[in-house]
Amino acid sequence: MKRTLLALLLTGISAPAAFAGPIDGACMRAGRANDPALCKCIQRAADLTLTRADQRRAAGFFKDPHKAQEVRQSDRASDAAFWRRYRNFGDTAEAYCAQ
Numbered sequence: 001m002k003r004t005l006l007a008l009l010l011t012g013i014s015a016p017a018a019f020a021g022p023i024d025g026a027c028m029r030a031g032r033a034n035d036p037a038l039c040k041c042i043q044r045a046a047d048l049t050l051t052r053a054d055q056r057r058a059a060g061f062f063k064d065p066h067k068a069q070e071v072r073q074s075d076r077a078s079d080a081a082f083w084r085r086y087r088n089f090g091d092t093a094e095a096y097c098a099q
Contacts, residue, residue: 021043021046021047021052022046022052022059023043023046023050024039024040024042024043026059026060026062027042029062041097042097044096045092045093045097046089046093048092049088049089050086050089054082054085054086054089057082058086058089068086071083071086
């Protein structure tokens with residue numbers, strides 16, 4: 001599955017460049033990246049690995065990283081499923097966007 005996602009990323013299949021998704025917006029507002037191209041790259045990884053609802057939830061982690069810790073430690077099955085998808089997103093973004 002990861003190879004398929006990475007292949008899609010590398011072939012340039014993504015949302016239009018002018019569209020700023022929840023992850024891209026959160027990345028830019030957080031000011032940690034200071035690199036619009038990196039934030040857009042991370043958004044493309046999110047578009048391939050997360051639903052829009054997952055993206056909105058994950059975007060909240062940029063503003064409040066403690067939320068991520070709460071989800072990671074949660075006993076709820078839905079949180080565990082989200083965390084698996086979120087980790088896949090992180091692995092994909094790291095592989096695709098590493099500089």
